[in-house]
Amino acid sequence: MIDELKLNSTQEQRLQVIEDLRKEGIDPYGQRYDRTHSSEQAKAEFEKAEAQAAEKEHFTTAPMKLAGRIAAKRDQGKTAFVHITDQAGKIQVYIRKDVIGEEAFALLKRLYAGDIIGVEGPAFRTKTGEISIRAEKIVILSKSINPPPEKFHGLTDVEMRYRQRYVDLMSNPEVRETFLKRSQIMQSIREYMGSQGYLEVETPMMHTVAGGAAARPFITHHNALDMELYLRIAPELYLKRLLVGGFERVYEINRNFRNEGISIKHNPEFTMMEVYQAYGDMETMMDLSEEVICHAAKKFFPDLKVVHQEKELNFTRPWRRVSMLDLVREVTGCNELTYSCSRELAAEQAKKLHVPIEKNDSAAKIIVKIFEEKIEATLMDPTFVFGYPKETSPLAKGSKDDPAKVDRFELFIYGREIGNAFSELNDSEDQLARFENQISQREAGDDEAHQMDTDYVNALRYGMPPAGGLGLGIDRIVMLLTDSASIRDVILFPTMRKRVAGAAEETAGETEEQK
RNA sequence: GGAGCAUUAGCUCAGCUGGUAGAGCAACUGACUCUUAAUCAGUGGGUCGUCGGUUCAAAUCCGCCAUGCUCCA
Numbered sequence: 001m002i003d004e005l006k007l008n009s010t011q012e013q014r015l016q017v018i019e020d021l022r023k024e025g026i027d028p029y030g031q032r033y034d035r036t037h038s039s040e041q042a043k044a045e046f047e048k049a050e051a052q053a054a055e056k057e058h059f060t061t062a063p064m065k066l067a068g069r070i071a072a073k074r075d076q077g078k079t080a081f082v083h084i085t086d087q088a089g090k091i092q093v094y095i096r097k098d099v100i101g102e103e104a105f106a107l108l109k110r111l112y113a114g115d116i117i118g119v120e121g122p123a124f125r126t127k128t129g130e131i132s133i134r135a136e137k138i139v140i141l142s143k144s145i146n147p148p149p150e151k152f153h154g155l156t157d158v159e160m161r162y163r164q165r166y167v168d169l170m171s172n173p174e175v176r177e178t179f180l181k182r183s184q185i186m187q188s189i190r191e192y193m194g195s196q197g198y199l200e201v202e203t204p205m206m207h208t209v210a211g212g213a214a215a216r217p218f219i220t221h222h223n224a225l226d227m228e229l230y231l232r233i234a235p236e237l238y239l240k241r242l243l244v245g246g247f248e249r250v251y252e253i254n255r256n257f258r259n260e261g262i263s264i265k266h267n268p269e270f271t272m273m274e275v276y277q278a279y280g281d282m283e284t285m286m287d288l289s290e291e292v293i294c295h296a297a298k299k300f301f302p303d304l305k306v307v308h309q310e311k312e313l314n315f316t317r318p319w320r321r322v323s324m325l326d327l328v329r330e331v332t333g334c335n336e337l338t339y340s341c342s343r344e345l346a347a348e349q350a351k352k353l354h355v356p357i358e359k360n361d362s363a364a365k366i367i368v369k370i371f372e373e374k375i376e377a378t379l380m381d382p383t384f385v386f387g388y389p390k391e392t393s394p395l396a397k398g399s400k401d402d403p404a405k406v407d408r409f410e411l412f413i414y415g416r417e418i419g420n421a422f423s424e425l426n427d428s429e430d431q432l433a434r435f436e437n438q439i440s441q442r443e444a445g446d447d448e449a450h451q452m453d454t455d456y457v458n459a460l461r462y463g464m465p466p467a468g469g470l471g472l473g474i475d476r477i478v479m480l481l482t483d484s485a486s487i488r489d490v491i492l493f494p495t496m497r498k499r500v501a502g503a504a505e506e507t508a509g510e511t512e513e514q515k
Numbered sequence: 516g517g518a519g520c521a522u523u524a525g526c527u528c529a530g531c532u533g534g535u536a537g538a539g540c541a542a543c544u545g546a547c548u549c550u551u552a553a554u555c556a557g558u559g560g561g562u563c564g565u566c567g568g569u570u571c572a573a574a575u576c577c578g579c580c581a582u583g584c585u586c587c588a
Contacts, residue, residue: 009560010525010542076545076554083540096548112540127549150540152552157526159583171526261516264585356588486584497582 002287007145014145017110021143026107029061029211030141033118036065040088043131046123057237059123065142066091066133067118069170070111072151074116080108085178088142092132093119100135107138115142159410162494175489178368178482182490184256185296186253187261189273192295196288198249198275201239205231212236212395213455214448218268231257236395237470239276241425243460244469248278253474255348258443264486265416268495271474278425280468281397282407285421288470289411290317293382293418300481308414311380319382321409327385328367331374332443339389339404346370360444364389364404379412388422394421394434394450397466412473421470 007015015452018028027367035390037045042254053059068084068091080098083090097105099121111117117203117280121136149155154171156498161168168175190200208227210217220229235252242250253273277284297306297315304315329335332349332460350357355373368389379385386409390398396406411419425431478490488494 008525013559026573050566072551074550074553075547076550079548081550081553083551092551098548126551128551130549130551147525147541150552152540153527155526156581157522159522160526162583167526234525468516473555502587 002096009292010147011145014112014143014147018145019112019141021140021469026140028140028143030116030139030180033067033139033141034065035067035118036509037067037278038085038088039066039084039091040052042066042091042123042133046125046131049123058124060124060134062481063122063136064133065120066116066514067116069116069148070113071148073111073113075108078105082108084119085170085173089173092126092130093121093135094124094132095135095138098453100138104138107140111138111140112144114146114148115140116142116144127310159496162488163496166493172342176384178484178490179492181300181482182478184299185481186474188296188299189253189474190291191396192292193275196249197250198277199247200249201242201252202254203242203252205237205257207232207371209237209451209453211451211453213256214392214450215257216260218257218450232469234257234272235274238470239274240464240467240469241456241459242466243276243278243424244462248465249276253276262495264488265476265479267475267487267491270487270491273470273472273474275470276467277469278467281423281466282386282409282421282468285470286319286321286409286415286470287502289384289419289421289472290319290382292472296477297481306480308483309485311414313414314381319384319411321386323387324371324385325367325387327375328370332370337363337367339367339402351369362389362390362391368392376412376417377415380414382411382413382418384409384411391437394438395425395431396482397425397427398430416476417473418476418480419470419472424467424469425466426460426466428457431460432457 021028042230046061046062049061049418050056050059066084066086068086071085071090073115080095082093082095084093092414095105095108117137118141119133119135119137121134121510122218123131124134124317127133139225149167149171151171153162155164155167169179191423193200205222206222206229208219208229210230210233212232213236215233217233220231221227222229234256235254239250239252251273253271255269256437257269258266259268262268273287275288277288294304294317297304299313301307304317306313306315315327325339328349329337332353333347336345337349341363343361343363343366346363347357349360350366350370353370353374355366357369361369371385385401386407387399387405388396388408388410390396390406391406392404393408396408399405399407406422406425408420410417411421419455425434433459435450438450442451475487475490478484479487482490484490
């Protein structure tokens with residue numbers, strides 16, 4: 001057998017029981033089981049019926065059918081208490097030999113924590129007041145070979161929690177809760193977007209040109225067409241093609257892939273919502289950001305005071321809107337700073353604040369670095385920072401008041417970038433020039449500079465309405481609303497290094513191949 | 516890319532200045548008809564992440580590597 005799947009003695013014992021059951025004609029893996037109640041429904045129904053009952057003492061309901069995984073077993077001789085968990089929660093099952101019969105009671109001996117069973121019987125209250133099911137019938141729905149994690153602490157080893165999320169989910173209810181909330185957040189975002197007339201669309205995940213953002217892509221190969229394809233780093237350029245086509249409000253919620261480092265706030269594949277609205281602009285997108293995020297946040301924090309990592313964040317609208325130049329001027333105390341000021345002036349301010357810069361950084365880049373280094377982490381309550389330098393935003397429309405600036409904002413919450421938006425550049429020839437400028441930056445060694453997308457320029461030549469566009473980091477929003485410290489806690493199966501089973505020899509064989 | 520920390524039974528963890536391994540839960544055997552981290556008595560379970568070094572002797576000291584977490588770039 002494959003080494004990794006070799007059974008230890010506990011597993012061998014459990015497997016032996018499974019074989020014994022089969023010999024006795026008992027199916028250890030069960031069949032369809034038509035439940036009448038979840039654990040939650042059973043408790044709710046009992047409470048309701050009990051409240052209406054004339055005689056509350058020893059009150060029992062009609063029999064119910066429930067199913068779930070055995071979380072704990074307390075065997076007491078001729079009776080036993082078993083807790084079973086289902087998706088909704090858990091419920092206690094009370095098993096008496098004189099109720100269930102000798103044979104079924106004997107079967108109980110061979111049921112372990114981790115096994116999945118079906119239970120039939122009326123609900124009642126135990127002496128201690130816990131609503132329980134008095135079992136009249138028990139069926140095995142699935143035996144388990146692997147014992148579940150320790151019942152009190154659950155699974156805490158973070159590596160195992162991420163690699164074997166199924167174990168994490170079965171033993172840690174708060175993890176189930178987080179992903180349940182994630183689903184509710186997604187639903188509430190879609191609900192809001194739909195209510196405002198935005199059309200949900202799906203654009204390609206495999207791109208011939210990886211555009212729409214500054215990031216390194218994953219490269220793959222299509223055999224039949226014999227060509228390189230890139231997993232998308234952003235859907236932006238496709239969504240704007242749809243505006244050219246005549247759709248006026250579109251959005252997409254899906255995965256982006258960026259071939260970059262992994263951290264507490266970065267996973268190589270992450271979920272982003274992008275929205276485009278014809279005839280709108282940057283400010284339209286500020287309003288939309290507030291509305292859609294608050295719509296989701298209200299479900300968990302009705303007063304919009306979001307508690308995250310022991311800090312209270314005030315989501316009450318309107319959110320602060322402040323220009324990047326104002327913020328940087330304030331922190332440096334230098335009012336002469338502009339994106340087109342002398343490089344020396346900007347460099348001097350950076351040096352004063354101990355912000356490291358590169359030799360060929362422009363004044364604009366230095367100002368952004370001062371912002372990132374000194375201000376970003378301090379923006380706790382939701383804050384829109386607007387007015388970005390043109391040179392780092394090749395898809396955004398220029399500002400009317402300053403040719404070096406574009407109408408772009410980023411949204412920060414808890415010191416983290418949550419969203420990015422701009423008034424979309426719809427002048428095809430300006431776009432062409434911006435792409436050409438990006439190409440020279442790429443040639444100068446910036447491998448995150450945008451690639452040329454000639455078809456996109458062609459699309460713009462047909463005319464695209466002025467528009468506002470927005471990208472929101474869904475995982476990061478989920479982190480905020482579920483009080484999760486790491487992005488890995490809100491992604492069911494985060495990206496992990498390939499686990500090498502018999503480490504030594506396998507890696508020796510592999511390293512050559514990989515080079 | 517750099518730094519710090521971690522890796523011991525299925526799970527949660529002890530293990531001091533080096534003397535070849537412990538607990539609780541889980542499992543197994545038995546007792547127990549309202550328990551809930553049930554209780555009580557007993558049993559089995561380990562290549563101490565890998566490879567190497569120092570040493571009479573390494574879970575423990577040193578080094579490489581692997582994996583993970585955190586911080587920094």
